[in-house]
Amino acid sequence: MIEASSTIHYSEEVREGLIAGKPIVALESTIISHGLPRPQNLVVAREVEAIVRQHGAIPATIAVLDGVVHIGLSETDLEAVANRDDIAKASGRDLAIVVATGTSAATTVAATAHLAVLAGISIFATGGLGGVHRGASESFDESADLTALSILDITVICAGVKSILDVGATLERLETLGIAVVGYKTASFPGFYLTDSGFTIEHRVESVAEIAAILQARAMVDTNHAALIVANPVIDEMDRSSHEKILASGLALAKENGITGKAVTPFLLEHFHAKSLGESLRVNIDIIKANAALAADIAVAKKR
Ligand code: PSU
Numbered sequence: 001m002i003e004a005s006s007t008i009h010y011s012e013e014v015r016e017g018l019i020a021g022k023p024i025v026a027l028e029s030t031i032i033s034h035g036l037p038r039p040q041n042l043v044v045a046r047e048v049e050a051i052v053r054q055h056g057a058i059p060a061t062i063a064v065l066d067g068v069v070h071i072g073l074s075e076t077d078l079e080a081v082a083n084r085d086d087i088a089k090a091s092g093r094d095l096a097i098v099v100a101t102g103t104s105a106a107t108t109v110a111a112t113a114h115l116a117v118l119a120g121i122s123i124f125a126t127g128g129l130g131g132v133h134r135g136a137s138e139s140f141d142e143s144a145d146l147t148a149l150s151i152l153d154i155t156v157i158c159a160g161v162k163s164i165l166d167v168g169a170t171l172e173r174l175e176t177l178g179i180a181v182v183g184y185k186t187a188s189f190p191g192f193y194l195t196d197s198g199f200t201i202e203h204r205v206e207s208v209a210e211i212a213a214i215l216q217a218r219a220m221v222d223t224n225h226a227a228l229i230v231a232n233p234v235i236d237e238m239d240r241s242s243h244e245k246i247l248a249s250g251l252a253l254a255k256e257n258g259i260t261g262k263a264v265t266p267f268l269l270e271h272f273h274a275k276s277l278g279e280s281l282r283v284n285i286d287i288i289k290a291n292a293a294l295a296a297d298i299a300v301a302k303k304r
């Protein structure tokens, strides 16, 4: 655990939890600031924290506010992340700049995982990972989530990678980068908004106890220098034909408007939320809640 300093602030419950070795679940903030529309974003952020507590763990939502890294957010902090207009989107490479300039940013999977590990937290729940974008062979757009997870000992519970991505290419990159993937009660890689992306995965687990055993074994065989991904499919998926249509129109619109870099993912998610009349939002919320619950169960079951 890092020492108390003016650049790192722990919430009271996270600080106590770390000292006492209690189960803690890291939560990202980009999904709050840039992944979900207002006002639902704040409601969901609160509910997700409540779910983690109900399942016996301590929530540690991570963000940078006015140059201070926060591990665990107060109600006021959570409101700031959800509602302030000056919250940037920070990947790992942006963290030092945000801190040094005293500005504020929500943290992506890459940045959240980095800060969680720094704080001594090893279980992390999110919605869908970033990955290789469609057309990446031209644009080179691949999320830094992948390279970050290749060097961090963290378990990430997610509904696969976002369906806006090139899922097959992302799975190949996960393999190359040494990032293990297990399907929770499935051998199909989840497709974020969709239960099944159409790609199969090699390893399927049936229980939280099995995941806890894998976590122990990772340390024993020394493969815990890279992340473990627990892919948890959404139960009630988005209507497939509207998913396909909205994705096609979103990709075309992004191209037309010259959307590139870190703006691509928020743009496409926003397009989904606007065009699906609440359906993608409902699914996105289901995903993050289910992942938070499973992450807390894993944190509780993990041998310390
Ligand atoms: N999952 C969601 N909503 C999101 C994200 C993930 O359900 O907004 C965010 C995560 O923070 C992830 C980021 O790290 O999108 C990926 O962005 P990019 O493709 O620019 O790396």
Ligand code: MN
Binding pocket: 141, 142, 143, 144, 261, 262, 264
């Ligand atoms: Mn990108």
